[in-house]
Amino acid sequence: MPKIKMPRKSTLIDMTAMCDVAFLLLTFFMLATKFKPDEPVAVVTPSSINTQLLPDSDVILLTVDKDGRVFFSMDGQPKRKQLIEDLNTNFKLGLEDKEIRNFMVGSSVGTDFKNLKKVLDMTADERKNSKVETGIPMDSTNNELAIWIDYARSAQVATVGNANKLKYCIKADNDTPYPVIKKILDTFKEKKIQKLNLVTNLEAKPAGSAAAIFEQQEQDKQ
C-alpha cells in the first residue's frame, strides 16, 4: 500500500480583506477627527461627577481665564453674523465686511466695544500675543456682558425663532477668583436667567458616597 500523501496546505492567509478593514477604519478616524478650534485662552476646568453633556447647539459660552478676563462666544455662523451686525449698527463700531467675517468664523471675543474693531482686525496669532483683549467689562456702570447677552438673545430670536432653548454655559479656570464669577452670576440674575451650566471635567464618584450608592441602585433596578 503506497502511502497517500496529503498535500500540505499553505499557512499563508489572504491579507487583503484585513488590509481593507484597517484602512477603512483609518479613513473613518481621519475624517471623523475634528480639531478643536483655537481658543484665545487656555482654560483648565475643574472636575465634577456630573455626566451631563455640553450641548452642541444654541449655546452661549462665557470663557473666563485665570486672570478673570471674560470672553464671549456663541454657536452658529448666521447667529453670529446677526449679532455682530446688530452691535455694529447700534453702537456705531464702524466694522467693515472683513471684520464682520472675522467675527463670524472666529472663536470667542473678550474686549470692550471700543476695541472690538481693533481686535477683529487681527489674525488669531496676533490676538494671542496682543494685550488688547482685557475681557468684557462687567462694572455696574458699564456692564457690556449684559449687552452681549441681550443681543445674543435677539440674534437667536431673529434666526431661530425663540430664545428659550438657549443654554448659558460658563467655562472658567480653576484659579479664577470668585468675585468675577459672582459678577457674571449677578448679571444673569438681573436678566432673570436662573438656569446656567458650568463646564467641568468628569471625575469618578467617590466610593461609598451617596451618589455612588444611588447609581448602583439604579443599575440594580435595570
Next chain:
Amino acid sequence: MAEMDTSSKGGGKHDKGTKSKKLSTRVDMTPMVDLGFLLITFFMLTTTMSKPKTMDLIMPKETEKEEEQNKVKESTALTILLGKKDQVYYYEGLAQDPNASSNPDFFKATTFSNTSGIRDVIIKKRDEVARLRNYKGEPEDVVVIIKADDGSTYKNFVDLLDEMAINRIQRYATVDISDQDKQWIKSTETSNGIQ
C-alpha cells in the same frame, strides 16, 4: 482558500491543454496591514472622544417680597463658607442667634480632603437632620447655604457644588456673604496663620 482569478480571460474557460506557468500577482499584504493598524491605534489613542460635561446651576430668584422667600429653619441649616487657600469654614444654622454664635466652637474650619473634611461634615449634618421630623411627621431635609468669600476661587465653588451632588443634597443655595461672616473668616485665618 479562495483564490482570486487574476487571469484576464473572461468566463470560466477550462482548457485542458498545457498550463502555462504564470507568476502569481499576489503581494504579501502583511506589512501593509501592520502599517494600517499602527496608524489606527495611533489615531484611536490620540482622539479624545470625550466631550466636556456640564453641571447645572440654578440661581435663586431675586424676590423683594417677604412671603415669597423660602424660610429656612435654624435647625436644618448648614452654612458653608469658602475662604482663601482652599480653606472651608462652616457653622450649623444661620448664625441668627447671637448666644449660639458667641460660642468659640461655633465657627469651625476644615478642608476639601476626602476624609474628615467638609464631606464628612455634610454627611453628619444630613443624617442628623434626617432624624428630625417636621410638623407633618416627615423627615427634614438639610439646607446648605453656600457663601463664598472674595479670596476663594472658582475651583472651590465647583468643588463644593460637586460635594452637594456627591452627597445628594437636594436643597442648597448660593448666598451673598455677610460682613459678620467675613469678620469670622478673617479672625480664624489669623489664628490659623493663613496669609
